[in-house]
Amino acid sequence: MKPLTTQAPPGAKYIYEYPRAALTVDCVVFGLDEGELKVLLIERALDPFRGQWALPGGFVRVEETLEAAARRELEEEAGLREVYLEQLFTFGAVDRDSRERVVSVAYYALVKRAAHAARPDTDARDARWFPVAAVPPLAFDHEQILATALARLQGKLRYQPVGFELLPPKFTLSQLQHVYEAVLGTPLDKRNFRKKVLGLNLLVPLNETQMAGRHRPAQLFRFDAEKYEQLKQRGLHFEI
Amino acid sequence: MKPLTTQAPPGAKYIYEYPRAALTVDCVVFGLDEGELKVLLIERALDPFRGQWALPGGFVRVEETLEAAARRELEEEAGLREVYLEQLFTFGAVDRDSRERVVSVAYYALVKRAAHAARPDTDARDARWFPVAAVPPLAFDHEQILATALARLQGKLRYQPVGFELLPPKFTLSQLQHVYEAVLGTPLDKRNFRKKVLGLNLLVPLNETQMAGRHRPAQLFRFDAEKYEQLKQRGLHFEI
């Protein structure tokens, strides 16, 4: 690979007058759909990897923060707003883009109700949810980024209450358990799960139930974000 | 702040013909000295913040990886080689450098025997170890980076055996306990600590003792890195 250099115009005074890497953000968007953990992918419209699937992302503008760039790309490429977003890792292999040096700051996002959120607007490209267990071949090093994100999500879920970010504001305990089972990939004991999660005192039971089919209706809860913030100050010990 | 733009020379074909952020790495180097956790700081030789203390770091070259840049800067600015190094976070606030847009990938490093490693060679600048509890005002957003690194180190120490990275290859259990106490900032029970750390079966007792003063000599151990790698594959559960 022979990187094209970006040089200063004559007379300009830079703090660093050398070729610069390009800076991008890439987002691993997780969502739950039909009890399965899915990831949002975009079909590339341009070379390289034209027609292949890739993580949503793009170049960071010089006047926006990294997180702002990530949110902008999510909105532009998938119509997503107000998602849970967290920086994951920065990928800087020299040849991760064959055209020139591109360093990418990866984020991962959690969205509520994956099914309705898939909206490949703005751009003509296709956007689609894939089960994380069955993603197609991805462009660049995006498979590595996805693997990193999944590992991080699994770790995070165990000791921080992010599971709620994958559910609507009102949810049942069974739904929450399904989130954990889908992400961690293991079945959990119903009684132990309820005991533990209720023991945190972070779930507020609502005066509503959810009837879904011919069986007993389920109690709805909401997550008490305020209380969680308070507890976090004093060092919450949370583990599933 | 009015960022100077880096523009393409006429005729060049870029994948991204916009102003680019500069990319740097900054390293938070932790070391233990006299039972205290210390950070390595560099005195800046240039504006801005000339004469102030800052984290070692510098620009990423277009043909080197991020980690390679971090290692190069550590060697150039502090004469450090073969340290434990891990990516921390990427800081991208728009105004974190007043001259122009600079995005910095922060790393943290752990070095054995802080006292001997302080070697401000190569450059004329001063390099010095400061107790983390008493750092001088730092340049840029380096105080924020340091705070992030400390929080990460404390978290990491609890569930991954990185404490050894702050000690020489042969060490006593008391030394290891002091590492934990210094980093976490809390006293630990001697018997419980030894029980737990020995229970991991990752410490190999050597046929040597360390005599240090007028008291009973202490058993020396080494960390079994190979065994740890094997256990890590199968999902180690480690917590102090």
Add this chain to the structure above:
DNA sequence: CCAAAAGTGTTCAGGCTACACCCATGT
């Protein structure tokens, strides 16, 4: 009345915490 998911307690084992004294050495 049948199917399907919701909801509920107890027992047991293992790990964590708290705690006090003797040991080996140098001065």
Add this chain to the structure above:
DNA sequence: ACATGGGTGTAGCCTGAACACTTTTGG
């Protein structure tokens, strides 16, 4: 002999894991 840190075991408590049946609804 004494000062200094090295080294050791136990008992109570708490937490996590395993485990089966009743309840409520719709069809």
